[in-house]
Amino acid sequence: MGLGLRAVNRIGGSALVDRLGLRKPAEKALYHGSRLGFRGADTLARGLKATQKLLKPARLPHQAAQGLFDLTPTDEQQMLRDAAAAYAAEQLRPAAQAADATAAAPAEVLAGIDDLGIAAMSIPEALGGVGAERSAVTHALIAEALAHGDMGLAVAGLAPSAVSTALVLWGDEAQQSQYLPAFAAGQGPVAALAICEPQPLFDPLTLRTRARRTADGFVLDGVKSLVPRADRAELLIVAAALEDAGPSLFLVEAAGADLRYAAEPAMGLRAASTMRVEFDGVKLPASALLGAGDPIAYRECIRLARLGWCALAVGTAQAALDYLIPYVNERQAFGEPISHRQSVAFAVANIGIETEGMRLATWRAASRAEQGLDFARATAIARRLCADKGMQIGSEAVQLLGGHGFVKEHPVERWYRDLRAAAVMEGVVLI
Numbered sequence: 001m002g003l004g005l006r007a008v009n010r011i012g013g014s015a016l017v018d019r020l021g022l023r024k025p026a027e028k029a030l031y032h033g034s035r036l037g038f039r040g041a042d043t044l045a046r047g048l049k050a051t052q053k054l055l056k057p058a059r060l061p062h063q064a065a066q067g068l069f070d071l072t073p074t075d076e077q078q079m080l081r082d083a084a085a086a087y088a089a090e091q092l093r094p095a096a097q098a099a100d101a102t103a104a105a106p107a108e109v110l111a112g113i114d115d116l117g118i119a120a121m122s123i124p125e126a127l128g129g130v131g132a133e134r135s136a137v138t139h140a141l142i143a144e145a146l147a148h149g150d151m152g153l154a155v156a157g158l159a160p161s162a163v164s165t166a167l168v169l170w171g172d173e174a175q176q177s178q179y180l181p182a183f184a185a186g187q188g189p190v191a192a193l194a195i196c197e198p199q200p201l202f203d204p205l206t207l208r209t210r211a212r213r214t215a216d217g218f219v220l221d222g223v224k225s226l227v228p229r230a231d232r233a234e235l236l237i238v239a240a241a242l243e244d245a246g247p248s249l250f251l252v253e254a255a256g257a258d259l260r261y262a263a264e265p266a267m268g269l270r271a272a273s274t275m276r277v278e279f280d281g282v283k284l285p286a287s288a289l290l291g292a293g294d295p296i297a298y299r300e301c302i303r304l305a306r307l308g309w310c311a312l313a314v315g316t317a318q319a320a321l322d323y324l325i326p327y328v329n330e331r332q333a334f335g336e337p338i339s340h341r342q343s344v345a346f347a348v349a350n351i352g353i354e355t356e357g358m359r360l361a362t363w364r365a366a367s368r369a370e371q372g373l374d375f376a377r378a379t380a381i382a383r384r385l386c387a388d389k390g391m392q393i394g395s396e397a398v399q400l401l402g403g404h405g406f407v408k409e410h411p412v413e414r415w416y417r418d419l420r421a422a423a424v425m426e427g428v429v430l431i
Contacts, residue, residue, distance in 0.1 A: 058126045060122065060124055071363045076138075080116075081142065088147075089148075096411065097411070100270045103263075104271070121135055121139075139161075140310075143429065148319045151315070151316045151421070152268070155228055156228050156229060156272040159429065162430035163179075163183070165304075165430045166249065167183075169301075170301075192229065192428065193427045194230070196227075204427070205299075205302075209222025209239065210240060211240040211241065213243060214283070219282065220252070220284060222278075222279050223276060224239075228274055229275070230276075235253055238250050245293045246295050246298075248295075251288045259279065261277055262278075267417050269418055307369065308430055309422045310383060314358045314386065320415050324400055324401075328345075354393060357385060361378070361381055397416060
């Protein structure tokens with residue numbers, strides 16, 4: 001499959017494609033080829049591994065250290081990135097305004113994201129996936145590409161893969177055998193990683209949601225906020241403070257729990273259909289604890305989620321930049337394009353500089369994560385940069401469009417609202 005990806009990628013990147021006027025058909029072939037390739041490999045893996053019994057947790061090996069600081073995507077990564085970008089441009093961008101207005105993502109758009117095979121890439125072959133190595137950078141590239149279409153729709157589509165990734169990283173053999181084959185089967189279950197709580201200045205290490213031990217498991221009490229498509233979710237991973245153990249992650253099957261939901265439309269990410277979930281004495285079996293309550297696993301989860309939000313912010317910032325450049329070159333004022341004004345030119349240049357800085361910081365932290373290196377400091381740098389500069393870029397984009405930046409006819413006001421999520425959201429996505 002790798003050879004096929006390289007061949008199609010080279011064809012799609014050839015200048016001859018543009019000269020022959022075949023750019024759009026090539027992009028469609030790129031998207032459909034990668035989708036079908038991963039679905040075919042996924043089916044083959046399931047057929048070969050269906051009779052095998054999992055005796056220990058299946059983990060993906062870390063990427064080997066390269067020895068050089070080179071974040072250039074591989075041919076396979078570029079192929080997947082291009083496929084996600086083509087889908088974002090053709091499906092997410094046209095659906096974004098209506099999804100934002102109705103606070104709901106179209107089912108066909110989410111099904112298309114599932115067809116990209118994102119979850120299967122992080123699931124080992126022993127469980128029906130196609131994963132061979134830890135792929136944090138690949139997931140960051142895909143999240144960035146999808147957010148270029150729309151961050152809200154990207155969040156709704158990527159939320160289930162956060163749960164499957166968490167199960168691969170920290171699930172035991174029983175948890176993986178029970179849940180991961182469903183995620184590897186193409187159209188996987190609706191799922192979400194619930195970390196946020198409705199409290200000001202929320203700190204994911206200081207949780208109000210509590211879990212207490214019982215004779216046969218745990219009891220969960222508390223409230224989670226901004227959970228995408230929570231009322232449709234079949235499986236939730238919920239963060240709660242476990243007595244005598246600290247913050248931990250728990251698997252909650254919605255069908256067997258008495259959960260209460262309330263719509264919680266936010267300033268941004270409206271297409272993700274964010275909701276509030278209340279846990280009132282929800283009983284969980286002993287097998288619901290993920291990662292054996294290891295505090296290191298929980299902190300790693302928070303960092304990987306923050307990198308996911310960084311990648312989404314980078315993609316949205318790039319969308320703003322790509323929209324601004326032709327706008328300021330075409331918009332006329334006093335007989336000339338407004339880009340001829342030095343203040344406008346410098347503002348656009350700063351957006352380009354900050355976006356590239358956000359991208360490199362995110363890629364570097366993701367690269368360290370997938371190599372098994374310490375990535376706490378790199379993640380903190382990327383998070384701070386994307387939180388601060390992302391909001392600044394959104395504000396500048398609205399300002400540069402003037403009155404057009406304030407109306408929904410242009411997408412920058414939506415990007416401004418979405419970019420603020422990078423500073424406040426926890427969990428939901430995971431790379």
